[in-house]
Structures are given as C-alpha cells and as structure tokens.
Amino acid sequence: MRWQPAHQRYRKTERPGFWHTTFWLTQGQQERAASHNKRKLLMKILVAVKRVIDYNVKVRVKADQSDVDLANVKMALNPFCEIAIEEAVRLKEKGVASEVVVVSIGAKACQEQIRTALALGADRGIQVEAENIDALSIARLLAKVAEQEQPGMIILGKQSIDSDNNQTGQMLGALLDWPQATFASEVVIEGDSAQVTREVDGGLQTLAISLPAVVTTDLRLNEPRYASLPNIMKAKKKPLDVLTPEQLGVSVGNALTLVKVEPPAERQAGIKVGSVDELIEKLRNEAKVL
Amino acid sequence: MTILVIAEHDNQSLKPVTLTTLAAAQQIGGDVDLLIAGHNCQAVAQAAATISGVRKVRVADDAAYEHQLAESLSNLVLSAAEGYSHILAAATTTGKNFLPRVAALLGVNQLSEVSAVLAADTFKRPIYAGNAIATVKSADAVKVMTVRGTSFEPVAATGGTATIEPVAVVGASAASRFVKEELAVSDRPELTAASKVVSGGRGVGSGENFSVIYALADKLGAAVGASRAAVDAGFVPNDMQVGQTGKTVAPELYVAVGISGAIQHLAGMKDSKVIVAINKDEEAPIFQVADYGLVADLFTAVPELTSKL
Numbered sequence: 122m123r124w125q126p127a128h129q130r131y132r133k134t135e136r137p138g139f140w141h142t143t144f145w146l147t148q149g150q151q152e153r154a155a156s157h158n159k160r161k162l163l164m165k166i167l168v169a170v171k172r173v174i175d176y177n178v179k180v181r182v183k184a185d186q187s188d189v190d191l192a193n194v195k196m197a198l199n200p201f202c203e204i205a206i207e208e209a210v211r212l213k214e215k216g217v218a219s220e221v222v223v224v225s226i227g228a229k230a231c232q233e234q235i236r237t238a239l240a241l242g243a244d245r246g247i248q249v250e251a252e253n254i255d256a257l258s259i260a261r262l263l264a265k266v267a268e269q270e271q272p273g274m275i276i277l278g279k280q281s282i283d284s285d286n287n288q289t290g291q292m293l294g295a296l297l298d299w300p301q302a303t304f305a306s307e308v309v310i311e312g313d314s315a316q317v318t319r320e321v322d323g324g325l326q327t328l329a330i331s332l333p334a335v336v337t338t339d340l341r342l343n344e345p346r347y348a349s350l351p352n353i354m355k356a357k358k359k360p361l362d363v364l365t366p367e368q369l370g371v372s373v374g375n376a377l378t379l380v381k382v383e384p385p386a387e388r389q390a391g392i393k394v395g396s397v398d399e400l401i402e403k404l405r406n407e408a409k410v411l
Numbered sequence: 412m413t414i415l416v417i418a419e420h421d422n423q424s425l426k427p428v429t430l431t432t433l434a435a436a437q438q439i440g441g442d443v444d445l446l447i448a449g450h451n452c453q454a455v456a457q458a459a460a461t462i463s464g465v466r467k468v469r470v471a472d473d474a475a476y477e478h479q480l481a482e483s484l485s486n487l488v489l490s491a492a493e494g495y496s497h498i499l500a501a502a503t504t505t506g507k508n509f510l511p512r513v514a515a516l517l518g519v520n521q522l523s524e525v526s527a528v529l530a531a532d533t534f535k536r537p538i539y540a541g542n543a544i545a546t547v548k549s550a551d552a553v554k555v556m557t558v559r560g561t562s563f564e565p566v567a568a569t570g571g572t573a574t575i576e577p578v579a580v581v582g583a584s585a586a587s588r589f590v591k592e593e594l595a596v597s598d599r600p601e602l603t604a605a606s607k608v609v610s611g612g613r614g615v616g617s618g619e620n621f622s623v624i625y626a627l628a629d630k631l632g633a634a635v636g637a638s639r640a641a642v643d644a645g646f647v648p649n650d651m652q653v654g655q656t657g658k659t660v661a662p663e664l665y666v667a668v669g670i671s672g673a674i675q676h677l678a679g680m681k682d683s684k685v686i687v688a689i690n691k692d693e694e695a696p697i698f699q700v701a702d703y704g705l706v707a708d709l710f711t712a713v714p715e716l717t718s719k720l
C-alpha cells in the first residue's frame with residue numbers, strides 16, 4: 122500500500138475510533154484509543170544516518186595509498202545527520218510527527234551512531250548490515266526500508282563528510298518517485314505538503330513539495346541538541362532491529378573501484394610579513410597579483 | 412563515446428561553469444552535446460551554439476523547466492539520455508540537486524565533484540574535505556558525474572557551429588512547486604568565477620563590521636566570501652560560504668581575514684594561487700596554507716591595506 126496523505130487516512134480511522142470510544146471501552150481505554158487515533162493522523166519520519174570520521178579529525182592517507190587510515194580514529198555521527206535527527210525530533214515535539222525511526226547501513230559498529238540518535242530522541246532504530254557497497258546500493262536499501270516503514274517524510278543529511286558525495290537523498294527520491302527538497306534551511310509542514318527553504322548558490326529558494334517526500338539538511342536548518350545522560354540510558358532500551366540486504370530483497374554491489382587515494386598537493390610553506398607595506402610590496406613584486 | 416552535458420543558466424545567459432564542465436567532457440573525448448532545459452531560453456541556446464567543440468545543442472523550452480526543479484529535470488534528462496556514454500553537470504547546487512536523480516533513474520552511481528579525467532572510466536575526486544584525493548574507476552554502463560568548476564580551464568565560448576534542435580517535454584512533475592526565491596544581488600564579481608576573493612570570518616565580529624571587508628574587496632575588484640561561522644552568526648548570507656559544504660573557489664588571490672583556517676574552510680579555498688591571511692592569532696592554522704601571513708588586528712590592518720592600494 123502506498124503512503125496516503127493524512128486527510129485520506131483520517132476518514133478511515135475516524136469511524137472505528139468513534140464507535141469504540143463511545144460504546145465499548147472504559148475511560149482509560151478510551152483515552153488510549155483516542156491518543157492512538159490521533160497518532161495515526163500523524164506521520165512517521167524516517168531518518169538515515171551514517172557513521173563517519175569525527176569532523177575534528179584530519180585524516181591521513183595510508184602509506185600504500187590504498188585508502189585513508191581509519192584505524193584508531195574517532196568516529197561519530199555525520200554532522201548533517203545530527204541535524205536531520207534534530208529536525209525529526211522537533212517535528213515530533215511539535216505534534217507533527219508520531220514516530221522517528223532511524224536507519225543506518227553499515228557494519229555492526231554503526232549501532233553506536235543509531236544509539237546516539239535514539240538518545241537524541243528517535244524512537245526506534247534499524248541497522249542494515251552491509252559494507253563496501255556503492256551509493257546506488259545504499260539508496261536501494263533505504264528505498265526498501267521506506268517501502269516497509271511508509272514514512273511521510275525521509276530526512277537525510279545533504280552530504281557525508283567522508284565521501285563528500287551529496288547524492289543519497291536525491292537518489293532515494295528518484296527510486297521512490299517522491300519529490301525532494303535538498304539543502305534545507307527551513308521546513309514547514311502544511312497538511313499534505315511541506316514548504317522548504319533551500320540554500321542555493323544564489324541565495325535562498327522556497328519549494329512546496331507534496332508528501333511523502335525526501336528532505337536533506339543544510340547546516341543552518343537547526344542547532345542539534347546534546348544527548349543527556351538519562352536519555353543515553355533510556356536509548357539502550359529502545360528497539361534496534363538488524364536486517365540484511367537479503368532480508369530486504371535487495372541485491373547490493375559496488376560498481377566503483379577505489380584505484381588509489383593520495384594526499385592533496387602540499388602548499389609550499391609561506392612567510393609572515395611584518396607590516397601592511399611589506400604585504401603590498403610582496404603582492405606587487407613577488408606574487409604579482411596586484 | 413558520446414557525452415551529454417547539462418547546461419547551467421538562468422534562462423537568459425549561460426553560466427561560466429558550463430564551459431568548465433564542457434572542458435571535462437572534451438577531456439573524456441568523443442562527441443559532446445549540450446542540453447539546455449529552461450523556459451524562454453532561446454537566447455541561451457543561441458549563445459551555446461557558438462561554444463567551441465559542441466556538436467549539438469538540444470533545447471527543452473517549457474515552463475516545467477523554468478526553475479530547474481529536480482523532479483522534472485531528471486525525468487527529462489533520462490528521456491534524452493539514450494545513446495550517451497557520459498552525462499555531466501557542474502557541481503553547483505543545481506547540478507548536485509538533479510543529477511543524482513538521473514543516476515538513480517539510470518541505475519548507476521554518480522561521481523561527485525570530479526577534479527580530473529584520467530581515462531573514460533577513471534577519474535579523480537576529492538574526499539574527506541579535500542584531505543585525500545581518490546582515483547575511482549567506474550564499471551557503470553553510463554558515467555554520471557558532477558564536475559568541480561575550479562579544476563578545469565573553460566573551453567572557448569566562441570568558434571563553434573553547433574546545430575540547435577528541440578527536445579520534447581517529458582515527465583513534468585506536479586509534486587514539487589516553486590514558491591519563491593530570494594537571490595542575493597551584488598555588483599561585485601561572482602564568488603566562484605572571481606579572480607580575487609576577500610573572505611571574512613567570525614573575527615570580523617558583526618554584519619556592520621563586514622564593511623571593512625567590502626571596502627577592501629571593492630578596492631581590489633574582488634568577490635566577497637565568508638567562513639561558516641560568519642554565515643551562521645548572520646553577518647552575511649549563506650551564498651557567501653566558502654568551504655567543504657559551501658562554495659569552492661580557486662582565485663589568483665584569496666585574502667582570509669579573521670578566519671582561523673578549519674579544514675572545512677580550507678577545503679573550499681586551498682587551491683587558490685596566492686593566499687593571504689590576516690589574523691591576530693599567530694598560531695591560527697590558516698597561516699599554514701598562507702603564502703603571506705600578517706599577524707595583526709584586522710580592524711587596523713585591513714583599512715590600512717585598503718587605503719594604501
């Protein structure tokens with residue numbers, strides 16, 4: 122079944138809810154049924170998160186140039202994914218979303234980042250166990266998870282700070298045939314659609330997209346909170362399912378071969394100048410850029 | 412090999428990045444066609460037809476493409492993709508927005524921010540904020556990639572005689588609607604195309620104080636950029652951010668004022684030819700990449716520099 126706009130689902134859930142609450146149930150059951158019915162009007166949000174090198178760490182290339190060296194390097198949630206989680210949690214706090222589900226594709230270690238997301242307010246986690254697969258495979262797995270979960274919105278980071286790909290959300294949108302709003306700096310849900318302000322090269326652009334949709338986050342969408350200790354403890358008890366690509370019925374692969382990884386060209390060490398006059402003299406006569 | 416390049420334009424004129432994207436296409440080799448999707452964009456098509464080395468200019472002129480919305484544009488490119496071995500667009504917010512959709516629709520990967528062409532299937536691209544350069548070989552049936560503008564020399568805008576032919580409108584999507592746009596207007600040169608750039612950081616302190624940066628930029632005929640911290644603090648608009656997740660620049664001269672030099676900032680400017688840093692902290696990492704460093708308070712040094720130029 123395809124995800125349906127909230128107003129269509131409302132008509133389906135209204136009648137049984139009304140019937141039950143009026144004729145059959147005790148006070149407590151009525152309240153629970155009422156809140157259950159209300160929740161059904163709200164949408165679920167799926168957030169895709171990635172485990173990456175901590176943004177403060179400067180990576181080094183391995184001596185054999187086969188890859189970057191990630192041994193004993195601090196890992197973290199991709200910063201744009203933190204912003205995605207924060208946005209989803211805020212939509213839940215505002216009463217727009219009913220549930221926030223986080224999904225990460227990776228080796229077992231990425232459960233650490235799923236737990237962080239749960240501590241930040243997500244309700245439930247899914248790890249898809251897969252390594253060394255390409256961006257298309259990632260997008261296909263996420264699309265399958267989306268088909269199963271039927272969210273009203275999927276929020277992703279605009280870019281992972283390791284691969285610097287900036288493509289997963291857009292690919293996912295295409296695979297699901299959903300509209301997208303990338304590089305979001307503001308998201309306003311209005312019934313069955315969302316108004317999203319996007320950071321583009323020329324300034325800001327606002328789009329109205331119908332739901333369900335894919336949104337990717339830019340830096341200024343929000344300022345993510347920190348996880349409190351009690352919430353970190355609570356997160357340990359939240360459900361975390363592990364799935365495989367086979368279980369999802371997705372065949373994954375990698376069409377890209379990493380031939381080699383090199384350090385960037387080193388800049389020659391420069392000099393310090395003692396005064397503005399000296400700076401001007403150097404720029405004129407040595408660098409010849411004035 | 413036959414290559415399709417998607418033009419970047421504003422319905423009136425072609426953006427210079429189109430010429431650098433074409434340069435990457437010509438390095439791959441083979442016939443190169445240019446697709447222009449827009450609305451009332453015939454002037455763009457006329458100008459494009461004179462670009463050196465373009466075989467065909469294909470034009471989809473329809474209201475559906477006026478704002479280059481990703482859903483409609485990617486459906487169009489998919490329908491026009493038949494027979495092409497490579498599909499390229501500039502690594503701008505427009506290219507990054509629609510091209511991954513094209514890749515997914517074709518069932519292939521996108522290579523992002525390609526910075527060098529080694530062979531028809533092998534490319535270089537920066538990863539980890541430019542702290543590593545990956546060489547990637549693709550086995551995908553069609554190579555779909557965004558091209559980093561600062562890494563290629565633009566092809567000549569004249570000398571060509573391409574034919575112009577229309578492309579049928581397909582796959583216009585109603586799921587996404589343009590509402591409005593707030594574009595920054597400035598008489599200064601465009602940041603990514605400028606030969607000189609002056610950027611300000613958190614050290615500048617406020618939006619008003621940015622006037623010292625603008626004054627220096629105007630004296631130099633330079634574009635103005637900023638660090639993320641300066642944008643986050645609201646000193647300047649988002650389109651001025653230079654860095655890993657902002658714009659990439661590689662001017663003849665880059666002047667970083669009150670910017671510490673975080674790796675995310677360096678990612679966007681360290682290919683500049685000459686880098687000048689003005690910072691009051693002599694330990695600031697920006698001095699490690701600067702050709703000329705001046706340890707000084709920006710509020711005295713920058714006005715002095717401006718007045719003496």
Ligand SMILES: Cc1cc2nc3c(=O)[nH]c(=O)nc-3n(C[C@H](O)[C@H](O)[C@H](O)COP(=O)(O)OP(=O)(O)OC[C@H]3O[C@@H](n4cnc5c(N)ncnc54)[C@H](O)[C@@H]3O)c2cc1C
Binds near residue numbers: 690695
């Ligand atoms: C996911 C992610 C993406 C990011 N993307 C980007 C990006 O694209 N671009 C980017 O720039 N950053 C980016 N950042 C942020 C980056 O890590 C730094 O926080 C940011 O670049 C710092 O900006 P700054 O140098 O202006 O500020 P600061 O680091 O606070 O430096 C201010 C400097 O000003 C100097 N100063 C202060 N007063 C004066 C004075 N009176 N005279 C002279 N010097 C003075 C200080 O000595 C200091 O060195 C990103 C971060 C993350 C996590």
Ligand SMILES: Nc1ncnc2c1ncn2[C@@H]1O[C@H](COP(=O)(O)O)[C@@H](O)[C@H]1O
Binds near residue numbers: 199224281282
């Ligand atoms: N392995 C992954 N698991 C879950 N989400 C991912 C994964 N890779 C990328 N994403 C999502 O896609 C966004 C953009 O990543 P990228 O396209 O790789 O730059 C990230 O911020 C995540 O939200």
